Amino acid sequence: MIRSRIAGIGSYTPEQVVTNKDLEQYMETSDAWIQERTGIRERHYAARTGETTTTMGVKAASIALERAGIGAGEVDFIIFATLSPDYYFPGCGVLVQRAMKMGEIGALDIRNQCSGFLYALSVADQFIKAGMYKNILVIGSEKHSFGLDFSTRGRNISVIFGDGAGAVLLQPTQKEGQGILSTHLHSDGESAEILAMYNPGTHANHWKPGLADFEEAPIGEMFMSHAMIDKAQNFPFMDGPAVFKKAIIKIPEVVLEALGANNYRPSDLDLLIPHQANLRICQVVQQTLGLRDDQVHNNIQRYGNTTAASIPIALCEAWEMGKISEGDLVCLAAFGSGFTWAAALLHW
Numbered sequence: 001m002i003r004s005r006i007a008g009i010g011s012y013t014p015e016q017v018v019t020n021k022d023l024e025q026y027m028e029t030s031d032a033w034i035q036e037r038t039g040i041r042e043r044h045y046a047a048r049t050g051e052t053t054t055t056m057g058v059k060a061a062s063i064a065l066e067r068a069g070i071g072a073g074e075v076d077f078i079i080f081a082t083l084s085p086d087y088y089f090p091g092c093g094v095l096v097q098r099a100m101k102m103g104e105i106g107a108l109d110i111r112n113q114c115s116g117f118l119y120a121l122s123v124a125d126q127f128i129k130a131g132m133y134k135n136i137l138v139i140g141s142e143k144h145s146f147g148l149d150f151s152t153r154g155r156n157i158s159v160i161f162g163d164g165a166g167a168v169l170l171q172p173t174q175k176e177g178q179g180i181l182s183t184h185l186h187s188d189g190e191s192a193e194i195l196a197m198y199n200p201g202t203h204a205n206h207w208k209p210g211l212a213d214f215e216e217a218p219i220g221e222m223f224m225s226h227a228m229i230d231k232a233q234n235f236p237f238m239d240g241p242a243v244f245k246k247a248i249i250k251i252p253e254v255v256l257e258a259l260g261a262n263n264y265r266p267s268d269l270d271l272l273i274p275h276q277a278n279l280r281i282c283q284v285v286q287q288t289l290g291l292r293d294d295q296v297h298n299n300i301q302r303y304g305n306t307t308a309a310s311i312p313i314a315l316c317e318a319w320e321m322g323k324i325s326e327g328d329l330v331c332l333a334a335f336g337s338g339f340t341w342a343a344a345l346l347h348w
Contacts, residue, residue, distance in 0.1 A: 003179030004128040004136075006348070007171040008070075010063025011316035012056050013044040013164040013303060018145075023159055026150040034159045039279020043162030043304030045145040052086045054095040056165035057141035060312070061096065068169040070135060072100040075169075077133040078107040079124055081116030081140045081308040083337075084147065085109070088200070096139065114275050114336020115185075116140060116308035117166070118344055121332075122183035124170045125344075134172055140308035141165035147197075149235040157238050160278070162304030166312020177327050180346040181262045184254055187340045191246070194239040195337040200224040247281050247335040252288040255333050258345040268329055269295050271318060275334035276300035276310040285333075297323060307336070324348050 019042045020031035034040055046056060057080060065072060080093040093107030112119040117140035124136040144161035148154060173179050200223045228234050251274060259265060266289045274282050279300050286296045297318040306313055311332050318324050328348045335341040 002129055002131070002172050002174060003181075004125040004170045005173040005175075005179040006168045006346070008064040008066070008068025008169040009167070009312070009316045009319060010060045010065075010067060011164065011166040011309075011313045012059035012063070013162075013313065014046040014051060014056070016045045016047070017042050018045050020159070023150075027155045027158070028152040029155050029159060037280075038160055039298075039300055040160065040304050041301050044164055046143045046163040048146070051143070053082050053084050053141045053143045053165075054086050054092045054099065056143065056163065057082075057092060057139040057167065058096055058099045060141065060165040060167040061100065061137055061139055064137070064167040064169045068171070070169065072102050075100075075102055075135045075137045076105050077124070077127060077136045078102075078105065079110060079120040079136065079138045080107065081110040081112065081120040081138075082142055083111065083113045083116070083197075083307055084142045084144055092139075092141065096137075110308075112308075112336075112340050113338065114277060114305075114307050114310065115334040115338070115340040115342045117311045118183065118332060118334050118342035119185060119340070121168070121170075121180070121344055122185055122342070125180050125183055128170055128172050131172075136170040137167060138170060139165065139167040140310070140312045142307045142309050144307065147235070149232060153232060154235055156240060157236055160305045162306050164303060164306045164309045164313050166309050166316055168312060168315075178347050180344060182258060183342065183344045184257050184261070185340075185342045186250070186254060187338050189338060191242065191339060192337075193237075194242050195237070195339070197236045199228050199234045244278065244281060246339060247277065248284040248288070250339070250341045251281070251285045251333050251335050254341050254343040255285075255289060255331055258331055258333075258343040262345055264329065264345070266290055269331055270328035271324055272296045272331045272333065273311055273314045273318060274298075275336065276303065276314060277305050277336065310334070
């Protein structure tokens with residue numbers, strides 16, 4: 001039976017470290033306030049110029065390929081997950097292909113935000129199992145710091161996010177006790193707008209009257225206008241409590257779904273790596289599943305929420321720390337904007 005295995009893994013976080021104390025110069029906040037609500041102590045920010053979502057992804061990918069023992073020319077498909085692409089279009093996948101001087105291979109971009117890496121991993125897994133590709137590069141990368149509201153008005157969101165990238169190289173394996181066992185993907189768009197970046201967009205404000213009068217706006221000002229900027233409508237929006245309530249239900253559900261599909265229980269897990277959205281969410285998930293501290297890896301304290309990069313960065317870090325050994329049962333789980341949520345269960 002052919003399964004997909006992670007043959008190489010890498011991560012990259014920018015050199016600049018921004019502490020909670022550093023953010024006090026931009027907004028009314030404090031280290032205690034941020035840690036109490038999110039668990040975050042610091043995060044990394046990419047250089048304003050010279051570093052992009054793609055360049056960070058390339059650095060993480062280069063490490064993954066080196067550890068897998070293959071060259072960039074041997075990769076036959078790219079899947080890139082992000083909510084902060086270099087351009088509105090084209091996507092980052094083709095930019096990676098260009099930067100790494102790969103052949104004219106396929107490049108797919110995934111826009112599933114916090115669940116993006118797991119959706120990308122699931123797609124790659126299907127391609128591997130079908131025998132279509134043998135070396136698939138999966139990247140999750142984000143440059144949030146470029147598009148956040150660094151004022152007291154935007155602090156509830158801006159203190160949470162950081163920049164970084166993670167990548168894995170997926171290959172087929174027939175080795176017993178190795179590879180991805182199953183992936184599980186879900187969505188519910190009923191509350192799509194409570195965690196979203198509305199502008200720029202083509203919605204013409206039909207979903208939420210009152211933000212702006214688009215009916216009389218000149219052509220060209222519906223997509224992005226000075227009025228939107230003046231009213232701070234070009235920044236992300238999040239109803240934090242609503243997201244929290246949903247996440248602490250759906251993450252344990254999808255973890256149990258993955259375990260049950262493969263006849264395992266939470267006690268069988270060697271390691272759970274949840275999306276690093278909020279330390280309190282991760283702690284509630286751990287308690288709900290009855291897991292010990294050594295069965296869960298969290299690193300949001302040092303990196304913040306890096307969205308699509310969150311899971312591959314944490315997975316890479318856990319592996320580098322020796323928390324994951326060959327044959328270990330590992331579960332990856334995420335919840336985020338959409339809402340979308342997902343899990344992957346694998347033997348390392």
